[in-house]
Amino acid sequence: MTTRPTTTRAVIVGAGGLGGPIALALGAAGIELTIIDDDRVELSNLHRQIQFTDADLGTPKATRLAEMIVAHGGAARGIVARWTASRADELGGDADLIVDGSDDPETKFAISDWAVANGRCYVIAAALRYGGNVFAGVPGVGCYRCLFEAPVDAPSCADAGVLGPIVGAIGGVAAALALGLVSGDRTYAGALLAFDDLRKVAEPRVVRFAARPDCPACMRAPISPLATAPVRVAEHS
Ligand SMILES: [Zn+2]
Numbered sequence: 001m002t003t004r005p006t007t008t009r010a011v012i013v014g015a016g017g018l019g020g021p022i023a024l025a026l027g028a029a030g031i032e033l034t035i036i037d038d039d040r041v042e043l044s045n046l047h048r049q050i051q052f053t054d055a056d057l058g059t060p061k062a063t064r065l066a067e068m069i070v071a072h073g074g075a076a077r078g079i080v081a082r083w084t085a086s087r088a089d090e091l092g093g094d095a096d097l098i099v100d101g102s103d104d105p106e107t108k109f110a111i112s113d114w115a116v117a118n119g120r121c122y123v124i125a126a127a128l129r130y131g132g133n134v135f136a137g138v139p140g141v142g143c144y145r146c147l148f149e150a151p152v153d154a155p156s157c158a159d160a161g162v163l164g165p166i167v168g169a170i171g172g173v174a175a176a177l178a179l180g181l182v183s184g185d186r187t188y189a190g191a192l193l194a195f196d197d198l199r200k201v202a203e204p205r206v207v208r209f210a211a212r213p214d215c216p217a218c219m220r221a222p223i224s225p226l227a228t229a230p231v232r233v234a235e236h237s
Contacts, residue, residue, distance in 0.1 A: 007032050007075075008182045010097040013083045013111060015039070015061035017167030018101030018125050018174065020051035023065055025175035026099070027074030031182070035069075036091055037062040037102075038082040048164040083107050088114040099178050100124040101171060105151035112137060112144035116217045121181040125174035127162050128155070132170035133194040133204075136177045139223040141190030142211035146218060146225075169198055190225075 008031045012023050015037035027033050041049070041056040041064065049061075056064050062078030069076035083091055083102070092098060092114055100111045100123065108124050115122035119139040126132050135144050173195075177188055193204035211218045211225035218225050 008097070009034070009093075009095045010099060010178065010182070011036060011092055011095040012099045012101060013037070013107060014101035014103065015065040015078070016045060016101065016103065017048040017162065017164075018103075018127060018171040019061075020049055020065060020101075021168050021171030022099055022101050022125070022175045022178070023069055023076065024051065024072070025172065026178060027069035027076055028072060029179055030074070031097075031179075033066070033069060033074070033076040034091070034093070034095065035062045035066050035076060035078045036081055036083055037065075037078070038080055048162060048167050050164070050168070083110060085110045085113065092118065092120070096121065097178055097182050098122040099174060101174065103156050105154065109145060109148075109151055113217045116143045116145075116221045119222050121178075123174050123178045123181065125170055127167045127170040128160055130163055130166060130197045130199050131195045132162075132166060132198075133192055134170060134174045134177055135192045136181060136188045136190070138181060138186065138189040139221065139225075141225050142209050143215065143217050143221075143225065146212040146215045147192060147207075147209055149212075163199075166198055169202075170195065173204075 010026055010031045011034045012019050013036050015035050023035055039061050040058055041052045060080045062080050066076040066078035098111050098115050100108050122137045124135045124144050137143055192207040195204050
């Protein structure tokens with residue numbers, strides 16, 4: 001067993017509506033951040049990406065958000081790039097944790113697959129309209145691909161819209177779960193917290209499931225999650 005470094009390192013993918021609150025919270029908690037996003041700030045973002053202002057229009061989101069973390073006394077760097085399977089080794093590096101706040105299903109699966117293959121903790125967050133969901137992954141439990149199998153052609157925030165405060169709420173949950181995972185809290189490891197409509201109810205449905213025996217990601221995982229029975233259970237709905 002190697003000695004754990006004193007500083008926890010996290011990669012945050014997406015510097016927008018979800019990535020903003022996630023990065024600000026984790027940066028303030030003393031986690032060293034690498035923020036990855038290939039977008040620039042646009043006027044249409046400002047209602048839900050409240051970390052940015054008019055003065056940031058046209059600047060790369062990743063580097064601008066990293067500057068804010070540093071201004072708050074944290075440690076962060078921004079990389080203007082898109083997380084893809086082919087760049088995952090380079091971008092993931094030796095991070096302890098990957099947190100997804102992107103608006104792209106393909107990216108979420110690429111993050112999950114890389115984290116599973118490399119034995120890292122990961123959190124995947126999504127928000128749409130009035131709700132969202134957050135998945136907390138650790139080595140040895142069923143993964144994001146076990147649950148959702150493959151990207152589907154779902155409407156994105158950009159197409160279907162999301163109420164501004166919803167991304168703050170979902171981002172806050174993602175950051176809280178991420179902090180739990182890196183401090184060893186496994187309460188929600190392998191669970192999806194689903195918030196159907198935050199205007200009506202704030203309590204999530206907690207969805208737990210066993211690894212899918214034919215999941216290509218889990219079949220290659222260094223710590224196998226396939227020892228448990230393939231039964232999916234929703235704790236309450
Ligand atoms: Zn899996």
